[in-house]
Amino acid sequence: MGAQPAAATVGPPSRGGDAGRPPRPSALSDGHGARRGRRRRTAARLRACGPYAARRPARSRRSPGAARRPCAALTAPPARAPQLPRRRPPARPASGAAAAMAEGEPWAPAPGARVCGAHAGRPLELFCEDCGRCVCALCPALGPHRGHSARLLPHAVHHKQELMALCLKDLEERKEQEAGNRRSVEQAANDLKARAIMSKRQLSDKVTELQLLLREEESLAKNFIDEKTQQALEAHDQQLESCQEKLAALETFSHRIRQIQQHSDPVQLLEKYTEIEKEMQEPRRLLEQWHPIPLSFEHILNHYKHFVTVLQSILQKPLEARLKEDVFSSLNATAKKEPGTVLKTMSPVDRLLFLKHARSPTWEYDSLHPRLKLSDDRLVVSCNWRRMFYPCGPQRFDKLWQVLSRDAFLSGSHYWEVDLLHAGAGWWIGAAYPSIGRKGDSETCRLGWNRASWCLKKFDFEYWAFHKGERIPILIEDDPDRIGMFLDYEAGILSFYNVTDGMAHLHTFRCKFTEPVYPALRLWEGSIGICKLT
Ligand SMILES: [Zn+2]
Ligand SMILES: [Zn+2]
Numbered sequence: 001m002g003a004q005p006a007a008a009t010v011g012p013p014s015r016g017g018d019a020g021r022p023p024r025p026s027a028l029s030d031g032h033g034a035r036r037g038r039r040r041r042t043a044a045r046l047r048a049c050g051p052y053a054a055r056r057p058a059r060s061r062r063s064p065g066a067a068r069r070p071c072a073a074l075t076a077p078p079a080r081a082p083q084l085p086r087r088r089p090p091a092r093p094a095s096g097a098a099a100a101m102a103e104g105e106p107w108a109p110a111p112g113a114r115v116c117g118a119h120a121g122r123p124l125e126l127f128c129e130d131c132g133r134c135v136c137a138l139c140p141a142l143g144p145h146r147g148h149s150a151r152l153l154p155h156a157v158h159h160k161q162e163l164m165a166l167c168l169k170d171l172e173e174r175k176e177q178e179a180g181n182r183r184s185v186e187q188a189a190n191d192l193k194a195r196a197i198m199s200k201r202q203l204s205d206k207v208t209e210l211q212l213l214l215r216e217e218e219s220l221a222k223n224f225i226d227e228k229t230q231q232a233l234e235a236h237d238q239q240l241e242s243c244q245e246k247l248a249a250l251e252t253f254s255h256r257i258r259q260i261q262q263h264s265d266p267v268q269l270l271e272k273y274t275e276i277e278k279e280m281q282e283p284r285r286l287l288e289q290w291h292p293i294p295l296s297f298e299h300i301l302n303h304y305k306h307f308v309t310v311l312q313s314i315l316q317k318p319l320e321a322r323l324k325e326d327v328f329s330s331l332n333a334t335a336k337k338e339p340g341t342v343l344k345t346m347s348p349v350d351r352l353l354f355l356k357h358a359r360s361p362t363w364e365y366d367s368l369h370p371r372l373k374l375s376d377d378r379l380v381v382s383c384n385w386r387r388m389f390y391p392c393g394p395q396r397f398d399k400l401w402q403v404l405s406r407d408a409f410l411s412g413s414h415y416w417e418v419d420l421l422h423a424g425a426g427w428w429i430g431a432a433y434p435s436i437g438r439k440g441d442s443e444t445c446r447l448g449w450n451r452a453s454w455c456l457k458k459f460d461f462e463y464w465a466f467h468k469g470e471r472i473p474i475l476i477e478d479d480p481d482r483i484g485m486f487l488d489y490e491a492g493i494l495s496f497y498n499v500t501d502g503m504a505h506l507h508t509f510r511c512k513f514t515e516p517v518y519p520a521l522r523l524w525e526g527s528i529g530i531c532k533l534t
Contacts, residue, residue: 127156232295323490354415358533361405366395382527399441408516417531424526430455433515465507
């Protein structure tokens, strides 16, 4: 298919096979089929007449007789065919395939379209496979198609039909595959929506819990105030009682003095006075001033004021920044700060912790360098001994043997592993922003040489962590067969682990991610595969 040389091709390549196809008798039995058959014949005739004839399809279709003349005149350039058949021979011997094709046709074919342009009057009986055109029996022997491989028209038709059936079958398979892809993407989208709804519901639950806690705290604090108030009031009541008693005693004493004071008998007045003289001096000594201690709740108010301030200062920070401080809560609930040190000291790291975030990213064709090729499942990238033909596009790396993944990480935690068993002496694995340069081999394109990429590089038994062109040597005793990469987007962490060596920590890049992060690699030789973890 599509092997026709451009110079000899008359019709569009995809329709080349159709041009030589004879109308099926069954298709001609009804009017519609006949019309279709005629259209097909017309198309065949147009193609046989050369590219010029295609400009006037309406005319040739409406009147086959009118189409005959210009068509015949244009069928063959003068240089190739000096003899121009003006008219079809009245009694053309119907022979071979042509006879079989003409059988049962109610409509006489236009002679100009069915005869060889190079050999006057010879019917088109063969199909030249090399040129993709219908020719006469003489053409492969004597004419311009000498030495070309030719088949009888029905055979050629059968062959092309078989090819088309194969193609259709293949298209069916691809359609099914694509439908499968669509289902997966739809499933992912639905899952995402469901997860978002569930997360919001869980968030509401958490906030409700918080509200309940606050309400409980409010009633606890109020009870505390009530209790203290009650205690103080009881004390005040006792004091009041005692005051009352004292007031009554004072009143009684005043009354006694007043009575003595107004006594008419001087002797009795003086005698009574002497009696209570001692008592009269007493009250001044006994007099005691009460200063009730004021009970204040200021400290409680201060406590809650502080509480509110702390909460405000927490909430003032953007949510993203707060999530960043919580780094690694997804991996280890107790690890709050300094994820880098956590990662380095947490040894051995349990791979199971990471596998909760396991991904199996696949590679993107559109970014793949032509010297790299992908496995059918898009997991393995390997170097190829010759350039592959890929359509050039803005995403494609055209100089560096690099590739990015198809899926990007926009948020959350992700873990993936690469198999380095067949990776050869030099490789680069890591991640990149989509903004990494694709054309040429400048620093903006090289993995690890710019702000848009991070990688672990191996070359000649030496290992380096690379970002912005800065490299940090990494000590690895034995060549790792498998390296795990952990990305926490909000935390701004990209860590590398030697899976083969019990998840030994190799390096952690820390930065604030501002674009989607794509797993990326660059190859020197051999192949690298993403391990299927999901
Ligand atoms: Zn011929
Ligand atoms: Zn040919």
